[in-house]
Amino acid sequence: MKTLYTSLVACVFGVGALAAMPAAADNTSNAQKASQKSAAKKDSKLMSTSKKCPPGNLHRSRCMIELLLEDLTANYGGVGGGGISSIKAASSTSYIVSLPQEERIDLLTYEFEVTADGSVSVKSKVASTQDVGRPSLTDNGVKK
Amino acid sequence: MIVVSERVNTVKKTLNLPKFDATLNTDVCDARNNAELTLKLKLGFRQINPVGGAASGMYNDYGSATGTPRKIVKWTPGEWAAWKSNFVRSAQAFWHGKFWLVNQLGYFGYKVGAQIYLPNIWCRFEMVGSEASSGVHHHVIDVVRLDVTENWFGSHSTLYDSLDTRSVQKGTDSAGHAIMQRAHVHEVGHLLGLGHVDIGKAHCLATTNTNASACYGIADQDKNSVMGQGMQLRPEHAEPWMTAMREFVKVETKSTVYTIPPATGLQIALRVLDVLVPFVPKMQRQYPRKPAEVEARTLITAR
Incomplete structure (x- = not known):
């Protein structure tokens, strides 16, 4: 399962800002995952946009990523952050987009529907947050 | 542990x-000036x-091994x-002198001539701010100096970058205006x-990732x-000062000149609230009050 998960890591775009960082999500601790899950909520805006894609996994994944980028451009409200730090496949039909902000990383998980005729559409989008650990402090505030 | 130190011949704790x-x-209290x-x-x-004393290098967002690397340069003594x-200077100016705590229970009374006053806070x-290597600090703050080609770095409360004192857009309001x-x-x-x-609201419960x-x-x-x-301050942002006052009343509340009389009738319910919140935050200057003004719950914003 782990091999399959790793093999589905997103393709790297030619655009530098979209460089995928698979290690980031692979190294996410269980605690962080639990934290992400607790903060997750369904986005109310479900999209109906779909794309007809040529056969093959490369084209299918390209279509999924194009769809999520279009949605991000139209709907992501976070401004002032560090842009996109990774787009990572979480399964063969879902991608997680990481958008670093001060104190946190916004995560958007897109789930896609793929039909037999090759059309790809966004099935759902879930927003969550990865806490970027504030260091533990002793009673007098000095770093442990 | 809370340590109390009292200066001889002053009322400063x-x-x-x-x-x-x-x-x-409370040295500064008079008919027009509150306790500070x-x-x-x-x-x-x-x-x-x-690393290695190089002029430039990379440092990851949030100081995390998995954060996005950003280009940093070596601090110069002048820039640092x-x-x-x-x-x-700017953080102190932002948080200093913005709140007054209304003294609901008449603590710390004093006399000016024959007139009793009860100060607000x-x-x-x-x-x-000093070098981390010397002295005792409540927090140690690490700071990266970003290269001119970088315009953003992933900071948190104890890791800053050289651009964090600048005003940047963090959001947009419903009318499309930038929120800086x-x-x-x-x-x-x-x-x-x-x-x-929004901690405590349905979409940001305190038990979730705040x-x-x-x-x-x-x-x-x-x-x-x-x-x-x-950048807007609100009365509830006085909570750190209210926290401190809750500690002060444990160790220094007695006044020989005034004790608020027991509440009667409809005042009893309000007194219960006052005991729970003995110092109420305001963002407008409040003047010291006379006993009758405290007992009537009158705010004095001009004298």
Whole structure:
């Protein structure tokens, strides 16, 4: 399962800002995952946009990523952050987009529907947050 | 542990609380001037420089091994001194002198001639910034100096970058207007113990991740809060000073000149609230009150 998960890591775009960082999500601790899950909520805006894609996994994944980028451009409200730090496949039909902000990383998980005729559409989008650990402090505030 | 120290021949006390030191000064009280409560936050600043003494290098967002690397350059003594000075001066100016705590139970009474006055509390803020390597600090703050080609770095409350004192857009209100914030004043709010603006609301329960984007405000008013995405202060941001006063009344409440009389009738319910919240925050200057004004719950904003 782990091999399959790793093999589905997103393709790297030619655009530098979209460089995928698979290690980031692979190294996410269980605690962080639990934290992400607790903060997750369904986005109310479900999209109906779909794309007809040529056969093959490369084209299918390209279509999924194009769809999520279009949605991000139209709907992501976070401004002032560090842009996109990774787009990572979480399964063969879902991608997680990481958008670093001060104190946190916004995560958007897109789930896609793929039909037999090759059309790809966004099935759902879930927003969550990865806490970027504030260091533990002793009673007098000095770093442990 | 709370340490109380009292200066001889003065009525100035300092409590060394976990997040800051708090000094209550009643020396300054007279018919027009309240007691002064100064919170002192001692920060130790530490340079993050490229490894091996290089002029430039990379450093990851949030100081995390998995964060995006950003290009940094070595601090120069002049840039470092200027950055620290600007940080301390601007953060102190933002938080200093903005709140008054209304003394609901008539603590700390004093006489001016024959007239008894009960002071309110003016909330002051002092930040001391020094090198992390010397002295005792409430927090140690690491700071990277970004290369001119970088315009953003992933910071948190104890890891800053050289651009964090600048005003940048953090959000947009419902009318499409930019909401600007200087990150360091928000982070100093955290260091004083304040959380994000929407904590406790349905979309940001205290039991969930309170760094989620919704916790920075959904409504325009909340987005504009300094503990949201903006720069606006609100009375509830006086909570660190209220926390300090809760500690002070445990050790210094007795006055030989005035004790509030027992509540009667409809006043009893209000007195219960006053005991729960003995100092009520306001963002308008409040003048010391006479006993009858305290008992009638009259606010004196001009005298």
